[in-house]
Amino acid sequence: xxxxxxxxxxxxxxxxxxxxxxxxxxxxxxxxxxxxxxxxxxxxxxxxxxxxxxxxxxxxxxxxxxxxxxxxxxxxxxxxxxxxxxxxxxxxxxxxxxxxxxxxxxxxxxxxxxxxxxxxxxxxxxxxxxxxxxxxxxxxxxxxxxxxxxxxxxxxxxxxxxxxxxxxxxxxxxxxxxxxxxxxxxxxxxxxxxxxxxxxx
Amino acid sequence: xxxxxxxxxxxxxxxxxxxxxxxxxxxxxxxxxxxxxxxxxxxxxxxxxxxxxxxxxxxxxxxxxxxxxxxxxxxxxxxxxxxxxxxxxxxxxxxxxxxxxxxxxxxxxxxxxxxxxxxxxxxxxxxxxxxxxxxxxxxxxxxxxxxxxxxxxxxxxxxxxxxxxxxxxxxxxxxxxxxxxxxxxxxxxxxxxxxxxxxxxxxxxxxxxxxxxxxxxxxxxxxxxxxxxxxxxxxxxxxxxxxxxxxxxxxxxxxxxxxxxxxxxxxxxxxxxxxxxxxxxxxxxxxxxxxxxxxxxxxxxxxxxxxxxxxxxxxxxxxxxxxxxxxxxxxxxxxxxxxxxxxxxxxxxxxxxxxxxxxxxxxxxxxxxxxxxxxxxxxxxxxxxxxxxxxxxxxxxxxxxxxxxxxxxxxxxxxxxxxxxxxxxxxxxxxxxxxxxxxxxxxxxxxxxxxxxxx
Numbered sequence: 001x002x003x004x005x006x007x008x009x010x011x012x013x014x015x016x017x018x019x020x021x022x023x024x025x026x027x028x029x030x031x032x033x034x035x036x037x038x039x040x041x042x043x044x045x046x047x048x049x050x051x052x053x054x055x056x057x058x059x060x061x062x063x064x065x066x067x068x069x070x071x072x073x074x075x076x077x078x079x080x081x082x083x084x085x086x087x088x089x090x091x092x093x094x095x096x097x098x099x100x101x102x103x104x105x106x107x108x109x110x111x112x113x114x115x116x117x118x119x120x121x122x123x124x125x126x127x128x129x130x131x132x133x134x135x136x137x138x139x140x141x142x143x144x145x146x147x148x149x150x151x152x153x154x155x156x157x158x159x160x161x162x163x164x165x166x167x168x169x170x171x172x173x174x175x176x177x178x179x180x181x182x183x184x185x186x187x188x189x190x191x192x193x194x195x196x197x198x199x200x201x
Numbered sequence: 202x203x204x205x206x207x208x209x210x211x212x213x214x215x216x217x218x219x220x221x222x223x224x225x226x227x228x229x230x231x232x233x234x235x236x237x238x239x240x241x242x243x244x245x246x247x248x249x250x251x252x253x254x255x256x257x258x259x260x261x262x263x264x265x266x267x268x269x270x271x272x273x274x275x276x277x278x279x280x281x282x283x284x285x286x287x288x289x290x291x292x293x294x295x296x297x298x299x300x301x302x303x304x305x306x307x308x309x310x311x312x313x314x315x316x317x318x319x320x321x322x323x324x325x326x327x328x329x330x331x332x333x334x335x336x337x338x339x340x341x342x343x344x345x346x347x348x349x350x351x352x353x354x355x356x357x358x359x360x361x362x363x364x365x366x367x368x369x370x371x372x373x374x375x376x377x378x379x380x381x382x383x384x385x386x387x388x389x390x391x392x393x394x395x396x397x398x399x400x401x402x403x404x405x406x407x408x409x410x411x412x413x414x415x416x417x418x419x420x421x422x423x424x425x426x427x428x429x430x431x432x433x434x435x436x437x438x439x440x441x442x443x444x445x446x447x448x449x450x451x452x453x454x455x456x457x458x459x460x461x462x463x464x465x466x467x468x469x470x471x472x473x474x475x476x477x478x479x480x481x482x483x484x485x486x487x488x489x490x491x492x493x494x495x496x497x498x499x500x501x502x503x504x505x506x507x508x509x510x511x512x513x514x515x516x517x518x519x520x521x522x523x524x525x526x527x528x529x530x531x532x533x534x535x536x537x538x539x540x541x542x543x544x545x546x547x548x549x550x551x552x553x554x555x556x557x558x559x560x561x562x563x564x565x566x567x568x569x570x571x572x573x574x575x576x577x578x579x580x581x582x583x584x585x586x587x588x589x590x591x592x593x594x595x596x597x598x599x600x601x602x603x604x605x606x607x608x609x610x611x612x613x614x615x616x617x618x619x620x621x622x623x624x625x626x627x628x629x630x631x632x633x634x635x636x637x638x639x640x641x642x643x644x645x646x647x648x649x650x651x652x653x654x655x656x
Contacts, residue, residue: 053358060357
């Protein structure tokens, strides 16, 4: 079912992109409404555009690019274990997320697996999130709340391992790194239905 | 009885309460004394009045004038004394000292709400535009800010703000509504004030560059279908956006209501995706990464997905804010003085296009009447509606129901729950666009209730 959805998405986007690009191509870049000329096709600037913006070097892109995809593209080198994660989680996360991530002012990170289809859904990283890569991405960019981006990549891998282990999504001896993390299958991996570009039949 | 809600000057000197104790986020640690304008005022006063008087004078004025206003003497007869000259407040206008409307912020310090009950017309003043931040408002020097466009593009490009402003510009009016607006009203009718129930929606005129223009400068590679939009705040908030939308009507906005964006609204640059849930309109925008698939960020998986507790499945990428309308007068903080004429008025909007009609019922859904729509009715913008009503003094229910140009009709709360299920927790309450009911009691008091009539 997911495959079909993706196919539909791509097909419709290719069509849409094509149509818009054609339209964009004939939009006069410097056209003005200044009066009286009665000349419909003022200046038509070719596809090269305005030539504004500076070409970014690979190094410049690498400096800012922290995107991580669910297939693992973008995950940095480094690695971490559950034990290492436990040592960091206590002092740096438990204050807001509770011991073992079982809940606090910052929200609950673990537990609740299997509760989604009921009156009392417990939504946590482990019960709800479809991809483990998202956990790495989010902790690295945004946590801890008051000191974002203060963790090393290996520390982030370790925290990811520690959180996932709380619900045995990985084994206590597993090591998280750029190869192992994208292979983790989250319990709710198939719990999402894409409503873009349109609701499923 | 008054249309205005009671002046609510909350304790504005208080620092927003943060979710937890510990160190303050960098961006929230600013105090009023670090504000350059205020410091200048203090210094100016010091020069004029001498050091001893400094501390007291400006503070006193601030305590009396509401936020955004300056206190001036009020003559008994303004026709008998010359008024003040222009330019007194350094050349940037202030509102009347008699106007007190403010955004009310949440206890968690992550959002503030537009005082809808007192709104007029269709545009929200920039200073009252609702806020939702995920780790405070960053302070960004526009000279230091740039936008990187990379990924599946032929030429990765960096645009300075000056570059962006040289590109062809475009302006449009659009509402922005948080995907979680009205969420607290889904399970049960709880709210007492309109802004607390529905105040995460506002409307502005936005100006900037069409995103399609910038993507054309970079050149899309074949197979490109999505892009990641990332902010430069302490959450580095990120969302995946389909290129179909990016190339349709997305704007890289640098201005709001005729001046630069407010810092709370993403200064110096934000993404504007007309009609799409607020969080996709990424603020403090600094990076666009073009790809062939979504990135599955936290804000499009953990949050802003719609869990259906009947099926246990969650809808993902429910971008569009569907048609909604809201009666803003009467409302629970206003009391009808007694039987007689009242103008029912409110706002309607749809993320799919123009509002086609708004119907009003004054008898709990037995009869629906067409409300008058204020022209011009703009696509993906708020539309003001009005309906003249003579109240007979009897208890009744008031509702409004919007239909947009696609034919979509705003649902009742019962209709929504039939499809999604009902729960207090979880993600079931995003995108609550249900019809709002105001119950009018015999004494003229107004109450917030859930009522779905026969629908």
